[in-house]
Amino acid sequence: xxxxxxxxxxxxxxxxxxxxxxxxxxxxxxxxxxxxxxxxxxxxxxxxxxxxxxxxxxxxxxxxxxxxxxxxxxxxxxxxxxxxxxxxxxxxxxxxxxxxxxxxxxxxxxxxxxxxxxxxxxxxxxxxxxxxxxxxxxxxxxxxxxxxxxxxxxxxxxxxxxxxxxxxxxxxxxxxxxxxxxxxxxxxxxxxxxxxxxxxxxxxxxxxxxxxxxxxxxxxxxxxxxxxxxxxxxxxxxxxxxxxxxxxxxxxxxxxxxxxxxxxxxxxxxxxxxxxxxxxxxxxxxxxxxxxxxxxxxxxxxxxxxxxxxxxxxxxxxxxxxxxxxxxxxxxxxxxxxxxxxxxxxxxxxxxxxxxxxxxxxxxxxxxxxxxxxxxxxxxxxxxxxxxxx
Numbered sequence: 001x002x003x004x005x006x007x008x009x010x011x012x013x014x015x016x017x018x019x020x021x022x023x024x025x026x027x028x029x030x031x032x033x034x035x036x037x038x039x040x041x042x043x044x045x046x047x048x049x050x051x052x053x054x055x056x057x058x059x060x061x062x063x064x065x066x067x068x069x070x071x072x073x074x075x076x077x078x079x080x081x082x083x084x085x086x087x088x089x090x091x092x093x094x095x096x097x098x099x100x101x102x103x104x105x106x107x108x109x110x111x112x113x114x115x116x117x118x119x120x121x122x123x124x125x126x127x128x129x130x131x132x133x134x135x136x137x138x139x140x141x142x143x144x145x146x147x148x149x150x151x152x153x154x155x156x157x158x159x160x161x162x163x164x165x166x167x168x169x170x171x172x173x174x175x176x177x178x179x180x181x182x183x184x185x186x187x188x189x190x191x192x193x194x195x196x197x198x199x200x201x202x203x204x205x206x207x208x209x210x211x212x213x214x215x216x217x218x219x220x221x222x223x224x225x226x227x228x229x230x231x232x233x234x235x236x237x238x239x240x241x242x243x244x245x246x247x248x249x250x251x252x253x254x255x256x257x258x259x260x261x262x263x264x265x266x267x268x269x270x271x272x273x274x275x276x277x278x279x280x281x282x283x284x285x286x287x288x289x290x291x292x293x294x295x296x297x298x299x300x301x302x303x304x305x306x307x308x309x310x311x312x313x314x315x316x317x318x319x320x321x322x323x324x325x326x327x328x329x330x331x332x333x334x335x336x337x338x339x340x341x342x343x344x345x346x347x348x349x350x351x352x353x354x355x356x357x358x359x360x361x362x363x364x365x366x367x368x369x370x371x372x373x374x375x376x377x378x379x380x381x382x383x384x385x386x387x388x389x390x
Contacts, residue, residue, distance in 0.1 A: 045242025080105035145291025
């Protein structure tokens with residue numbers, strides 16, 4: 001139940017990429033037959049991703065993953081003297097890139113969020129400046145699953161003459177995305193996705209770059225990806241990402257999203273019923289179908305993660321990229337949680353392969369693990385003693 005950290009490689013995805021490791025191993029830039037077979041496979045994958053995003057194939061840039069795509073979006077559009085607006089709840093791929101840009105003479109504003117984890121349009125409107133070149137706001141949060149009102153936010157940015165980027169790593173394949181010129185997100189200029197969050201292998205990603213957006217490359221070398229991303233294409237990984245995009249598009253047209261939401265809700269309600277002093281972080285806000293972030297007062301998240309892991313249940317105390325960090329989640333503290341409650345919060349993120357039986361098994365483990373850890377908690381024992389005396 002840690003699919004937001006990474007998803008399993010689907011068997012169909014593996015079978016699609018396997019020949020391009022062994023038999024069809026040509027360089028997609030070569031003009032001989034093997035090279036052209038690889039080129040055709042890359043082109044097919046590009047079209048598959050474009051269909052999922054409802055955009056032109058020429059607007060798809062293949063990268064090594066979400067971090068590179070986020071960095072390319074920010075560093076590729078900003079210069080000294082420009083102004084960047086982002087938020088306090090972004091993934092560190094954006095936050096740390098923004099901090100590095102600030103050292104290069106770019107003004108940076110970090111927008112706060114509501115207690116539910118939302119960025120309010122009025123907050124963005126108030127932060128805009130005449131030199132605001134780029135606004136970068138994630139679509140779905142990796143820790144809470146909260147979905148931002150990207151259509152409204154991007155329209156505000158465009159009205160001010162700014163470009164708009166969204167990190168959609170945790171949303172692609174879970175939500176329908178329409179980047180067409182007449183679609184809901186027609187004002188999104190740049191969008192990031194990552195293959196290993198949607199059942200493709202790690203080390204694959206995409207940056208959508210809308211037509212006519214000028215982008216300076218991070219890497220200098222060959223003329224790959226229309227001179228936007230130099231480097232020999234990772235043909236097996238790109239083929240896999242294309243296949244994963246096809247499968248995701250098909251899944252979104254079924255009852256799969258509603259069924260996954262029902263599983264997530266079943267897990268949440270089972271926990272809230274069985275465990276006192278627990279709750280949902282971001283409750284009441286729109287969330288992607290698979291993600292739940294819950295707090296368990298008087299418990300250290302790291303201890304609970306380990307206790308559940310020993311029983312065969314994999315969950316996370318926050319972003320996988322921050323595993324082992326001593327500081328509480330920047331997302332949860334930005335939402336107004338105390339450091340203690342943020343450190344007592346666990347992320348459950350289901351996959352499309354999660355079953356009812358697995359949810360039921362988790363519901364037998366979690367209450368017992370929380371109860372056991374609370375017997376070791378001085379704060380819980382003090383609160384129990386206070387209740388008994390009253």
